Amino acid sequence: KVFTKGTLSLEQPRGFNLAVRIPPVALRALSKGMLAAKTSFDAGIFQAQFMATGPLDNWWAAKLKGKAEIRQAGFKIEGLAAPVEDLTATFSFEGDRIEVEGGALKIADSRINATGEVRGWRGVPRIQAVFDSPGLDLALLIPEGARSPVRAAMEALTRGAKLSATVSIRNGRYHGVPFDEIQAKVSGEGGALVMDPVTGRMG
Numbered sequence: 001k002v003f004t005k006g007t008l009s010l011e012q013p014r015g016f017n018l019a020v021r022i023p024p025v026a027l028r029a030l031s032k033g034m035l036a037a038k039t040s041f042d043a044g045i046f047q048a049q050f051m052a053t054g055p056l057d058n059w060w061a062a063k064l065k066g067k068a069e070i071r072q073a074g075f076k077i078e079g080l081a082a083p084v085e086d087l088t089a090t091f092s093f094e095g096d097r098i099e100v101e102g103g104a105l106k107i108a109d110s111r112i113n114a115t116g117e118v119r120g121w122r123g124v125p126r127i128q129a130v131f132d133s134p135g136l137d138l139a140l141l142i143p144e145g146a147r148s149p150v151r152a153a154m155e156a157l158t159r160g161a162k163l164s165a166t167v168s169i170r171n172g173r174y175h176g177v178p179f180d181e182i183q184a185k186v187s188g189e190g191g192a193l194v195m196d197p198v199t200g201r202m203g
Contacts, residue, residue, distance in 0.1 A: 014056040020066075022048040027073055044073025044087065060122065065094045079149035081140055082108040089114070096120050100129070110136045116165070127157075129165040138174040151193065158188030169200075178203050 006018035027041035050066020073087035089103040096119060103114035116129030141150045157163065169182040182200035186193060 008056065010056075015054060016056055016062075017053045018051070020048075020050055020052060022046070022068075027070075027075075041073060041075040042083075043085075044075075045069075045071045046073075050093065063095060067092050077149050077153070079143070079146065079152075080107070081143065096122055107140050108137065110140060112136065118161075125161040127161055127163045127165075129163070131165060131167045133169045133172075135171045136169050136173075138169075138172050138179075142174070144175070154186075154188060155191050155193055158193065159191040161189075163188035163193075172200070 003021045003023070004018050006016065008016050024045045024047045027044040027046055030041055046068070048066065048068035050064050050068075052062045052064050054062035068091040070087060070089050074083060074085045075087070076083045085106045087105040090101045092099045092101065098118040098121060100114065100116045100118075103116075105112055111134055113132045114129060116127065119126045119128075142148050154163070163186065165186040167182070167184040167186060170180070172179040172182050179200050179202055182198070184195050184198040186195050188194065
């Protein structure tokens, strides 16, 4: 269900001013592949509330202001050894800018936190993000002898957007080998990813 209230003007200039509320929706009710190919939700809640104003003959030009939230979402990605659990994030949007606050998820015993923003989402979105992990099993994201499903997803994202991100992993491990203070910068555009530089220490 989507609840709306507001005004529509049929006189020149024709326009609308609407308050929209999407009450909590169970993500598992979404059909497989609706948000991403080979992805299916088995837990979590989505809700949103925003204002929309603009001309009736060009809904794409509507001005938006509001918030959306995902809570305790869980889903599986084909090729990933463990499911994603406890995905939580708040999205604040105004005009052509979306801010991501308090993003967090868990994969097995690994945790990843994220913040960022998206600008110009009506054209070619420019994504800036910061990823931080207190502890991460790199083998979950870089499977041995197989292509990383996370890299494939990020490449798909950058086919229609520009990405600039920093990654910090305080305690990492790869097949039992410990790594500390891993730092990386990631950029992407046109379906290609570049990670440079990548620093860290073994042990």
